[in-house]
Amino acid sequence: MCGIVGLFLKNDALQANLGRLIVPMLATMSDRGPDSAGIAVYAPPKPGSLRLTLHGQADPLDAVALREAMARALGASVAVEARSTHAVVTLPEGSLEAARAWLARERPDLALVGYGRRMMLFKEVGLPQQVADRFGLAGMSGTHAIGHTRMATESAVTTDGAHPFSTGADQCLVHNGSLSNHNALRRELRRQGLQFHTENDTEVAAGYLTWRMSQGLNLGQALRAALSDLDGFYTFVVGTETGFGVLRDPIACKPAVMAETDDYVAFGSEYRVLVSLPGIEKARVWEPEPATVYFWEREGDRVQERAA
């Protein structure tokens, strides 16, 4: 059992409140997933910059030392914001590969959990409210956020096993369920050049969508393809730089409730997750259909539901 929450804002005026809106949703899902929690937050991009989220052992990470060492090595201006065991590193877009190589060589103790123009990704072991507090999630702003509370069944309770999983720039995926063909698919995707860091089934689903999108498919089309290639139980919520997608397997054992108003699209494993959202009493509330792709995209300052 796991819990999923997601919030995709349509009304820019709510962006400053994104963290305050999603933390109670995450905390409500402690009942479905008390052993670890994680969240991806998409903040407005800084022109010409990328954000790397790193995970280490120290709490807090030494931001000053990391910033100085990276700036020196990359010969570029670098900003580092430590949040508990994680750090968000902001650096020039062109420095990504150099930064990855430097991290692998000089700081193998730091894991790159996600990167992109907008996405920051935080995950830790512990009760969801405690995880949210240690990262200061309530104070974060942005356009969309996707969170997960985990009750582990298939692999160990570790930070690496916590969701979301990110396998491409600004891409993240959370999963309630279990896949049955992930080993074969992981081998196939490795042959296609993808790298995997865990034995976790969800990482394979994330990698699969990354691979499909690298072939030119949009998120909705990639999710549609997943229906034929992924076998098992799943409710997925997926984020991209500008998109928000939902997919349930054809059997649809894993719960899902959605709500939409003029201000947001929201997802919860149960309706309880959504009750703290503004205007929920008047929202359109529905259960997403099995084997049906739901997909929203932000274009400029407008959000549109798209057909897959």
Added chain:
Amino acid sequence: MSDFDLSQASLRELNQALHKLTAESNDLMWRVLNPQGRHAIAAGVDAPVSIEIEGNVGYYCAGMNQQATIVVNGNAGVGVAENMMSGLVHVKGDASQSAGATAHGGLLRIDGNASARCGISMKGVDIVVGGSVGHMSAFMAQAGNLVVLGDAGEALGDSLYEARLFVRGTVKSLGADCTEKPMRDEHKSQLADLLARAGLDGEVDPGEFRRYGSARTLYHFHVDNLDAY
């Protein structure tokens, strides 16, 4: 009329108060405010009481109901009225999966849609759905009636026993051992009674429905299957 506000008092207090009610209790009209999707609201009630719930409810609302009339002015989560024995449960919105699961008696009316597995293993309940039902509805349904004014999803009535299924719209596919049966006058009059009990008297024509039931080839012993034992 008693108002019970779930933002002021706990769900356990509500259910304990409801469990104490008998036919002789003074107040048999209850209203529940701010349900906020909580699970097991008004589960296990056994008294001729009327309960209105003002908002969306979570899992197993009105589960095991006996005698009570429970109205949900909103949507219901998984397993509404599961294992109901008698009484009436009326969901004004949509219901999630497994609505009326294993229920033995009473009437479950859903004005909106019910998702997958509506009436799974039903054992005598009558279920009337104003909208459509999802896949695997009436799976292993043993007795009672499932009436669907809209459409039915895949594998309707899979491994069906003796429950009767009436669908007004399309059926995406029939499950194993479920078959269409002729809609004779006796079935039309049974259906008219059911619709009347659900408060839909005269709103739809029983002649617009098709009837489905068990082909009775799965659950009777067949000598060709001897090798399986």
